[in-house]
Amino acid sequence: MTLLLEVLDLTGTFVFGISGAIAGVRHKVDLFGVLVLSFAAANAGGIMRDLIIGSIPPATISQWQYIVAALLPGLLTFYFYPVVKKLNHPLLIFDAAGLSLFAVSGSLKALEFHLNPLAAVLLGILTGVGGGVTRDILVGEVPVILRTDIYAVAALAGSSLVVGGYFLGLPSVALAVMGGALCFFIRIMAIHYHWRLPIPKVHE
Template sequence: MNHVLAATLLVRALNLIGTFVFALSGAVLGARREMDLFGVLVLAFVTAVSGGIMRDVLIGAIPPEAFSSWHTLAIALIAGLLGFVLYDRLEILRNPVQIFDAAGLGIFAVAGTQKALEYGLNPPMAAILGMVSGIGGGMARDVLTAQVPIVLRTDIYALAALAAALVVIAGHAFGLPPALTDLPGVALCLFLRLMALYGGWRLPSAHRKR
């Protein structure tokens, strides 16, 4: 009972943190593009909730989490406001959009995989849906700002989300409590993204193989 409770609390806490950092990534991008305050808030909200909404629509969890309580909305708006006000200070991080995005990616991949497992999807498909939860928010943010989504143009992105999801699936297969796999999953994703961003880690690409 304690385990289950702790696991549920952990997933909820992760979801709220993921919402916050993804919203921040959207807000910074919107502010950089000189959108007005409400446009920034809309982009922050869309970035924060799109991955979870895709997952919830695909597993039949209707209405999606983002619309069934006000927590997500409130956190996205707070993060959006912060991003709007502080965006030029955040630019001292070499690439604030990508750093916040990397944290959200791992968190949502883990939380999305857990939720898909709860809804009875088989583990490989739950991992794919976890990956979708992770990459969906950044995808929506980038499509709406008319760029090729980060998932398709940057290195080791969807793969990092999938790695996090597979940690969760492995833990599930061995019957471990989620609390033991969730944070390592997030950490693995974040590590892979940071190595891709700053350590030059690459997958082969069609061009480079020539």
């Protein structure tokens, strides 16, 4: 379980770091600003999760692997941006991968700390969306979670699958793969086909 959590967290840290760095490059901040955004996007969700479940100090601050995983994508993105930007919607794709990995790791870690199922689903969502929200607020944009594509719903689906399967006794690794894949699939489909949830009717 610990190894699985580490793999999920480190990979999530890395891909969210790329999304933060891309946001930085687009806003023309300097090298250290790119590293700050890379670090913030990569670690904000995990730090929030760890503070809330009482895992102090957060692994993301106290272990060097996480720090490397958060800063390396900043350096790479900064110097190889022409490669990154050839992807279609690169920021959204790395953001979707980070969302999926952290939604799964957040739920699993909350279960490991004996939180109840509903709390574990919520922490999965919070861990998944925390990095992107922090990144967007820092660069002064409306957080991606509030724009009109399906976002938190994807994290909800992934987290719920993980938590439901956990209480059915299914193996954690299989749940992590399936939950992450489900979240990523929903999010990418939503981006590609512009899936949307209902928008409120306001007659003002």
